[in-house]
Amino acid sequence: MNYWLVKSEPEAYSWADFTRETGTDWTGVRNYQARNNLQAMQPGDLVLFYHSVSEKAVVGVAVVHAAAAPDATAEAGSPWVAVHLRPHAPLPRPVPLAALKAEARLSQLALLRQSRLSVLPVRPEEFDTVLELGSGGN
Numbered sequence: 777m778n779y780w781l782v783k784s785e786p787e788a789y790s791w792a793d794f795t796r797e798t799g800t801d802w803t804g805v806r807n808y809q810a811r812n813n814l815q816a817m818q819p820g821d822l823v824l825f826y827h828s829v830s831e832k833a834v835v836g837v838a839v840v841h842a843a844a845a846p847d848a849t850a851e852a853g854s855p856w857v858a859v860h861l862r863p864h865a866p867l868p869r870p871v872p873l874a875a876l877k878a879e880a881r882l883s884q885l886a887l888l889r890q891s892r893l894s895v896l897p898v899r900p901e902e903f904d905t906v907l908e909l910g911s912g913g914n
Contacts, residue, residue: 779903780817781824781887781896782838782861791825791835791866799841799862802895803849806856810895815844817859824898824906826887833870834906838863867910881905 782802784790794800805811817823823838842860850856876882882905886896898906 778816778818778821779823779898779900780813780821780840781826781834781898783826783828783887783894783896785829786827786831787829790827791863794825794838794861795836795863795866799860801848801858801860803847803858805847805858805895806850807893808855809890810893811855811857813893813895813897814857814859816897818843822864822903823861824903827870828894831870832873834867834876834910835870836863836866837907867907869910869912871906871909875909876906879905879909 802814805814817840819840819842821840823840824834825836825838826834838861840859841862844857844859847856847858876885877888882902885902886898890896
């Protein structure tokens with residue numbers, strides 16, 4: 777299993793929207809490195825859902841339900857893909873960007889090193905650390 781992080785502006789598409797819809801095709805990614813990350817996702821992989829811009833916090837965990845397929849919002853024949861994500865669980869406590877930066881075990885977290893990328897890989901130990909921070913029991 778692999779672990780990932782996706783970013784969404786909560787004003788455009790929030791965790792609440794995602795859970796209300798019970799899932800979505802993760803469309804609209806137009807960066808080649810982020811696209812490559814989408815292509816690497818496999819069903820069953822777990823994904824941290826990050827509210828970007830205004831909130832800047834990890835708020836939940838999604839699961840990859842279907843692997844990459846052509847992005848229906850892109851021009852036919854384009855290289856862009858989307859995966860289907862479904863909600864797995866909200867975090868009991870959102871983990872703000874400041875807490876991610878303050879945690880020494882997350883010093884190599886891709887979100888902190890490539891902050892402009894919207895789809896990022898997460899190492900298993902980083903994923904577990906974020907879940908621990910979001911559990912409210914640290």
